[in-house]
Amino acid sequence: MLAPAFPADEAQRLQALQALHLLDTEAEERFDRFTRLAKRLFGVAVVSVTLVDAHRQWAKSIQGIELRELPRRVSFCGHAILSDALLLVPDARLDERFADNPLVTGEPFIRFYAGQPLRAPNGQRIGTLCLIDRDARAFGDEDQALLKDLALMVEHEIALLQLATVDELTGLSNRRGFEALARHALSLCGRQQRPATLLFFDLNRFKAINDQFGHAAGDQALVAFAGLLRKTFRESDVVARLGGDEFAVLLSNAPQTELAGALQRLRDAVQGFNSAQPAGGWQLLYSVGSAAFDPARHANAQELLNEADRLMYEDKLSAGRER
Numbered sequence: 001m002l003a004p005a006f007p008a009d010e011a012q013r014l015q016a017l018q019a020l021h022l023l024d025t026e027a028e029e030r031f032d033r034f035t036r037l038a039k040r041l042f043g044v045a046v047v048s049v050t051l052v053d054a055h056r057q058w059a060k061s062i063q064g065i066e067l068r069e070l071p072r073r074v075s076f077c078g079h080a081i082l083s084d085a086l087l088l089v090p091d092a093r094l095d096e097r098f099a100d101n102p103l104v105t106g107e108p109f110i111r112f113y114a115g116q117p118l119r120a121p122n123g124q125r126i127g128t129l130c131l132i133d134r135d136a137r138a139f140g141d142e143d144q145a146l147l148k149d150l151a152l153m154v155e156h157e158i159a160l161l162q163l164a165t166v167d168e169l170t171g172l173s174n175r176r177g178f179e180a181l182a183r184h185a186l187s188l189c190g191r192q193q194r195p196a197t198l199l200f201f202d203l204n205r206f207k208a209i210n211d212q213f214g215h216a217a218g219d220q221a222l223v224a225f226a227g228l229l230r231k232t233f234r235e236s237d238v239v240a241r242l243g244g245d246e247f248a249v250l251l252s253n254a255p256q257t258e259l260a261g262a263l264q265r266l267r268d269a270v271q272g273f274n275s276a277q278p279a280g281g282w283q284l285l286y287s288v289g290s291a292a293f294d295p296a297r298h299a300n301a302q303e304l305l306n307e308a309d310r311l312m313y314e315d316k317l318s319a320g321r322e323r
């Protein structure tokens with residue numbers, strides 16, 4: 001058996017995959033309708049929209065078998081993402097890469113495999129739309145063209161999803177993206193009894209930046225603040241622009257001590273940014289409210305958000321009084 005190689009740009013590939021926030025999410029009709037359709041069109045045993053993660057492949061949508069996750073080592077799709085072309089294996093027993101693969105010699109006894117790579121909006125190959133069957137079979141030009149078309153439609157769906165959940169200006173999650181990710185993170189923290197904290201940020205005197213320096217400068221300030229948030233918090237924290245000059249960060253599994261450290265790092269980073277601004281230029285100022293998640297008090301992410309918003313407002317009032 002030949003374990004799949006790692007693409008030369010694996011780090012960027014994984015980054016593109018993670019930015020989509022699709023891994024370990026619930027099944028969704030928008031993808032299931034494609035796998036159902038493909039299963040009917042091609043008459044194969046299994047169809048999957050598979051994502052190839054660092055050490056595993058994970059199915060966002062799968063029909064025909066309950067097998068959501070497999071080690072990347074034995075993955076057919078791991079091979080398919082190494083090129084833009086369809087990977088066609090008419091009979092796995094006759095292919096030295098797969099003949100003694102445990103998925104061929106044992107359950108589910110794969111014989112036929114066809115995997116069309118799926119690309120993220122930035123072009124990185126993140127997974128496949130793939131067909132699997134327990135019988136060897138031919139797959140002619142027409143079938144190949146049809147599978148490619150379906151894969152393009154799945155890519156389109158992924159791009160739409162990204163448009164709907166990502167803030168175009170800053171590249172952070174937007175409010176809708178934040179709500180989906182926060183729901184997921186909070187239910188995990190609730191179940192595992194791990195702490196989670198929500199930070200609500202609002203820029204101070206932001207309107208003045210727009211008024212004095214123009215809208216483009218206002219946009220730059222939003223992008224700069226987003227960059228500082230991203231740099232300060234962990235990859236696993238949810239960082240979002242909720243709208244206008246409002247931002248939120250959800251830290252999961254972070255004890256209060258770590259929170260204080262992160263807030264201090266942000267203050268330092270913002271101060272560093274401001275002192276590097278030209279004299280007479282605009283400055284980044286912000287207020288922040290922090291609310292610890294308590295499943296007994298917060299029924300959902302919105303209630304946690306409301307509390308953090310209220311505390312942010314108190315912070316803003318006291319900053320105003322100081323001025």
Ligand SMILES: Nc1nc2c(ncn2[C@@H]2O[C@H](COP(=O)(O)OP(=O)(O)OP(=O)(O)O)[C@@H](O)[C@H]2O)c(=O)[nH]1
Nearest residue numbers: 202203204205206207208210215216218219244245
């Ligand atoms: N440049 C730019 N401005 C925006 C964008 N979205 C919202 N705004 C502006 O952001 C401003 C937000 O207003 P406020 O929240 O009152 O701003 P503020 O001056 O920070 O007020 P305080 O929070 O009380 O200090 C409004 O003038 C909006 O027009 C954007 O994407 N780009």
